[in-house]
Amino acid sequence: GAVVSQHPSRVICKSGTSVKIECRSLDFQATTMFWYRQFPKQSLMLMATSNEGSKATYEQGVEKDKFLINHASLTLSTLTVTSAHPEDSSFYICSARDSGGFQETQYFGPGTRLLVL
Amino acid sequence: QKEVEQDPGPLSVPEGAIVSLNCTYSNSAFQYFMWYRQYSRKGPELLMYTYSSGNKEDGRFTAQVDKSSKYISLFIRDSQPSDSATYLCAMKLTGGGNKLTFGTGTQLKVEL
Numbered sequence: 001g002a003v004v005s006q007h008p009s010r011v012i013c014k015s016g017t018s019v020k021i022e023c024r025s026l027d028f029q030a031t032t033m034f035w036y037r038q039f040p041k042q043s044l045m046l047m048a049t050s051n052e053g054s055k056a057t058y059e060q061g062v063e064k065d066k067f068l069i070n071h072a073s074l075t076l077s078t079l080t081v082t083s084a085h086p087e088d089s090s091f092y093i094c095s096a097r098d099s100g101g102f103q104e105t106q107y108f109g110p111g112t113r114l115l116v117l
Numbered sequence: 118q119k120e121v122e123q124d125p126g127p128l129s130v131p132e133g134a135i136v137s138l139n140c141t142y143s144n145s146a147f148q149y150f151m152w153y154r155q156y157s158r159k160g161p162e163l164l165m166y167t168y169s170s171g172n173k174e175d176g177r178f179t180a181q182v183d184k185s186s187k188y189i190s191l192f193i194r195d196s197q198p199s200d201s202a203t204y205l206c207a208m209k210l211t212g213g214g215n216k217l218t219f220g221t222g223t224q225l226k227v228e229l
Binding site: 002004006041042043044046049091093095105106107108109110111113 | 162163219
């Protein structure tokens with residue numbers, strides 16, 4: 001149980017284009033999902049908290065208009081990187097909190113590697 | 118000073134060894150403590166979680182929390198090459214919303 005999927009697993013795009021990443025909880029409902037960014041040999045940095053049916057909460061320093069988050073259902077959250085630039089290249093990981101389980105743990109997706117040329 | 122400190126390693130041990138991984142933290146309000154394992158180019162996988170101080174054992178893994186010293190540990194017994202990964206500690210405040218604070222991770226390599 002507690003499986004989280006992400007799609008795509010890897011994406012290469014040109015500078016200036018937008019990229020959408022999907023995060024799905026496969027066997028549980030998640031009213032709250034999280035988006036992280038991880039640089040090589042560094043820890044996970046929380047970008048935003050995605051709440052089903054309401055606006056996402058962004059961490060300080062994260063541009064809301066740059067990283068659009070939508071959490072339209074209890075099993076799906078999307079992150080759209082708008083007008084991507086090479087500095088946006090990173091490993092993006094989502095996680096989900098099981099609404100019916102132990103509230104303090106998060107289950108992570110496999111990550112999406114974004115490369116902006 | 119970072120809120121959570123973790124030696125990045127790499128830590129190299131022979132197969133069968135007991136591995137000790139540690140994190141220290143500065144915020145005494147942290148109450149929930151977790152260990153995640155992350156293989157290269159994959160998302161983190163939850164290994165252990167504990168609340169407040171004490172020990173918790175699951176198979177070859179034992180998590181310890183010493184709140185008085187602000188120190189947490191993960192022990193791996195009979196280590197296997199498949200344990201080679203990066204181990205991240207994470208912690209959370211009670212009533213602190215959803216935010217997990219992570220260590221930088223320790224890279225572990227178990228050699229044959």
